[in-house]
Amino acid sequence: MSQTTLTDRHVSFPEPETPKAAPRPNARRTAILKALGYSALTVFALLYLFPFIIQIGTSFKTDPDATANPLNPIPSNFTTAAYQQLFQQDFGLWFTNSVVVALFVTAGRVFFDSLAGYALARLRFRGRGAVTLAIVVTLAVPGVVLLIPKFLIIKQLGMYDTYSGMILPLVADAAGVFIMKNFFESIPVSLEEAAKLDGAGVFRTFWSVVLPVAKPALITITIIAFQSSWNELPHFLVSRASPETNTLTTGVAGLLTGALGAGNRYPLKLAAAVLMTIPVALMFFVFQKRIISGSLEGAVKE
Amino acid sequence: MRRGGSARASETRSGWLFVSPVIIVLGLFLVAPIVIAFWVSVSDWNGRGSPLSSGVSFVGADNYRQLLTEDSLTRSDFATSLRNNFYYVLIVVPIQTVLALALALLLNQRRLKGLSFFRTSYYFPSVTSSVAIASVFLFLFAGGGSVNALLGIFGIDGPQWFADPRGVLHIMLGWVGIGGGADGAGPAALTSRDFLGLTWWDWLSGPSVAMLTIIALVIWVSAGGYMLLFLAGLQNISADVYEAASIDGASRWRTMRSITIPLLRPTLFTVLTLGLIGTWQVFDQVYIMSKGNPGKTTLTPAFLSYDQSINNGQWGSGTAMSFVLFAIIIVFTAIQSLILRDRDSSTRGFFGRLRSQPVGAPPQHPTSTTGPTT
Numbered sequence: 001m002s003q004t005t006l007t008d009r010h011v012s013f014p015e016p017e018t019p020k021a022a023p024r025p026n027a028r029r030t031a032i033l034k035a036l037g038y039s040a041l042t043v044f045a046l047l048y049l050f051p052f053i054i055q056i057g058t059s060f061k062t063d064p065d066a067t068a069n070p071l072n073p074i075p076s077n078f079t080t081a082a083y084q085q086l087f088q089q090d091f092g093l094w095f096t097n098s099v100v101v102a103l104f105v106t107a108g109r110v111f112f113d114s115l116a117g118y119a120l121a122r123l124r125f126r127g128r129g130a131v132t133l134a135i136v137v138t139l140a141v142p143g144v145v146l147l148i149p150k151f152l153i154i155k156q157l158g159m160y161d162t163y164s165g166m167i168l169p170l171v172a173d174a175a176g177v178f179i180m181k182n183f184f185e186s187i188p189v190s191l192e193e194a195a196k197l198d199g200a201g202v203f204r205t206f207w208s209v210v211l212p213v214a215k216p217a218l219i220t221i222t223i224i225a226f227q228s229s230w231n232e233l234p235h236f237l238v239s240r241a242s243p244e245t246n247t248l249t250t251g252v253a254g255l256l257t258g259a260l261g262a263g264n265r266y267p268l269k270l271a272a273a274v275l276m277t278i279p280v281a282l283m284f285f286v287f288q289k290r291i292i293s294g295s296l297e298g299a300v301k302e
Numbered sequence: 303m304r305r306g307g308s309a310r311a312s313e314t315r316s317g318w319l320f321v322s323p324v325i326i327v328l329g330l331f332l333v334a335p336i337v338i339a340f341w342v343s344v345s346d347w348n349g350r351g352s353p354l355s356s357g358v359s360f361v362g363a364d365n366y367r368q369l370l371t372e373d374s375l376t377r378s379d380f381a382t383s384l385r386n387n388f389y390y391v392l393i394v395v396p397i398q399t400v401l402a403l404a405l406a407l408l409l410n411q412r413r414l415k416g417l418s419f420f421r422t423s424y425y426f427p428s429v430t431s432s433v434a435i436a437s438v439f440l441f442l443f444a445g446g447g448s449v450n451a452l453l454g455i456f457g458i459d460g461p462q463w464f465a466d467p468r469g470v471l472h473i474m475l476g477w478v479g480i481g482g483g484a485d486g487a488g489p490a491a492l493t494s495r496d497f498l499g500l501t502w503w504d505w506l507s508g509p510s511v512a513m514l515t516i517i518a519l520v521i522w523v524s525a526g527g528y529m530l531l532f533l534a535g536l537q538n539i540s541a542d543v544y545e546a547a548s549i550d551g552a553s554r555w556r557t558m559r560s561i562t563i564p565l566l567r568p569t570l571f572t573v574l575t576l577g578l579i580g581t582w583q584v585f586d587q588v589y590i591m592s593k594g595n596p597g598k599t600t601l602t603p604a605f606l607s608y609d610q611s612i613n614n615g616q617w618g619s620g621t622a623m624s625f626v627l628f629a630i631i632i633v634f635t636a637i638q639s640l641i642l643r644d645r646d647s648s649t650r651g652f653f654g655r656l657r658s659q660p661v662g663a664p665p666q667h668p669t670s671t672t673g674p675t676t
Contacts, residue, residue: 030413034413037408041414045423048426048427049423054448055437058441070447115321116321116325119320119321120321123313124310124313125314125317126314127318128317134325138333142628143583144604145625145627147608148624149336149338149339150331150335151612152335154331156354172323227429230431231430231433233589237589237608248433253433256590256591269437269441270441272434273433273434276433277434280429280430284429288418288422292421
């Protein structure tokens, strides 16, 4: 019973609350306002979708066609040449690297963040307040300021240009810890007490009793972790250098800044952009409601 | 009694065990780097060997002094980057906030259906990689790109966006007869004096035409994320309040001004703070789209610090720039929170709100930071 309500809370993102206003006498005015509302929404939707339409359309064009008709997203002769060229480059390698890094980072964050979140929410131990505060403080450090410092420490630890240097710094994040902590605080203690009475240890209770109930929050963390590590650029600029360790972000950024030499090659660049967007886009459309409610969670709790 | 004691001890052990991975990762890759970088910023390390080795010596505030007081290319570059970022913040933060609020208000209309489609469209760029988005904008704003083609329909000859270093404010001052336009020299009164190695005239350039493309991109992307925060804020406003207003016969405009906006104040504070923090950190777009060009007019402190350290090997001044940027962010945020502080809203969510972008990571409100310590 309580489980379903928890799930509902996380899954559903209520449509804008409709205050029950008395029906207006002036129906025509309402219709006009409605039409205006939809037009405004549509104008913005065009503004937001058109760049993506151009992106997809142009990726199937030839180079001259792309430059000659920049406003028309429909290719005059459809070609997948750009995509074929991409895979003649290192694109497959970049993609694999991105997948590997994102999977490890996601798995790490899900596990470590929920462990820590559980401890901070439920276990009573000396120093808990201090640890919580310390983790809160790290949230305030602006990420970009850490770029050079991170480079220095990764070099110092001998992890530069290795998968461990790319993955380890990302495997735990303070925001994720707090998402889990808040979630664990919202579930009834009675579940764990029953397990304790049965003589289950702390980890056992966490793993087999609490974690299964936390599925909604775990999915939220998974999505956020995957999306942010997939899209991460600056960290991979300072944690690695060789072509073999390029991820999609660093590889495609290299393409864009003209590592390819002659010509604009817009179809190629946009094809790369399309392909790197697909995994995150798929996830977004499948878990849309959860992503949106997940990114609102903190704000809603005002 | 004994049993209780050992249970407590085991809980303490488990507690520390459970938090240790997170503490180690954050300690090693967040706290330690800051300490080492601070050391580098007050040392003469030249990038060879370890900054912690014995050959590296303490030079005090030399790097900071050079960066801020000595006449050098580094100083004028840094000043240029501060100027560029300042204009960038000045334009991006207000526009993205207003746009986000407008989108949220549009999506919060009663009577309209199918809003989730629109909400998805506006939010989608926020989950997309900055590299992918930049590639599209590089095409849209190219010399013969979509934007210029669109302008061409209206008979406007669009600029070579990415190659145009002219300052927008310089261009506008030129219209009213101050200075010789963007290409000409400024009035002597302004060019003869300087601050941080940059003449007053240079400080007054405004964002360059090239910077406008990055500004447009960032506004377009981030408004969707902030829109979600405003939507949440709007949905927190109880329907009763609106009902009361409509009984009192308040007009839509009046309701908006006297109820919606004031009740959105805490959200507005959050959005402005996150916006300010985020915009002072602009890096990705500069790295991908311009590398600081043309004419250093898209250089930002975050990018310069990276470039200075990694590419030029000037580690001391590079890390010093990071810390100056850190200080700038803290100062601006503090000023803003003083100005905008909402008397009713508690400050306990403050650190939660400092979280960078709302893109993936939700700003969290750690409600009970003071757990029982026994």
